[in-house]
Amino acid sequence: MWILLLLLLISGLAQGTVYRWVDANGVVHYSDTAPAKARADRLQPTADSQVRIRPMTLPAGSDPQAEDAAPHYQLTLLTPTADATLRDNRGRITVKATVTPALARNHRLLLLLDGQAQPMNGKAMTLDNVDRGSHQLQLQAIDDQGQLLGSSDAITVHLHRQSVLQSQRKGT
Secondary structure, eight states: OHHHHHHHHHHHHHOOOEEEEEOTTSOEEEESSOOSSSOOEEEOOOTTTOOOOOOOOOOTTOOHHHHHHSOOOEEEEEESOTTOEEEOTTOOEEEEEEEESOOOTTOEEEEEETTEEEEESSSEEEEOSOOSEEEEEEEEEEOTTOOEEEEOOOEEEEEEOOOHHHHHHHHO
16 A cells, blocks of 8 residues: 555656747747746646657567667679579579678678578679579578578579480480
8 A cells, every 4th residue: 555655656756847838930849847038838737638658669589789789781692683594504603792881700691592501702602513493592691690680682593504315315
């Protein structure tokens, strides 16, 4: 009972006075302190004029300070372009990318080829002996803990390789 009474007294003290005034430019101002030179109206709070502020909730596992510390990278695949048709009998796909801002020392790039991660050294990479057909490419930046810091749009490319059967037909 005493706690309830104490809470009621504290909440009454927390309700402050709000002043309203209009400056020379016609802008309406609200403040908890009276303006020095202007005439201010003291507003009395009513039940329907009170503002209720809900506490902000963050998603589980999020740390606002960690988000400020880790940069969010903008990643773009320059080559190959989306829906490009590549012709290489050795199955090579050369990938070039841009990263903004520059990667921090403890961050690295991964190239996802059909969902399988390939570590990149720098912003260019050549994949060898890729099977013919359509493949999906995506670039990701991760930190040393494996946390995703940014990713590019996923693109699809089509690789054409000469068939072994076609080679045999030409030889006969």
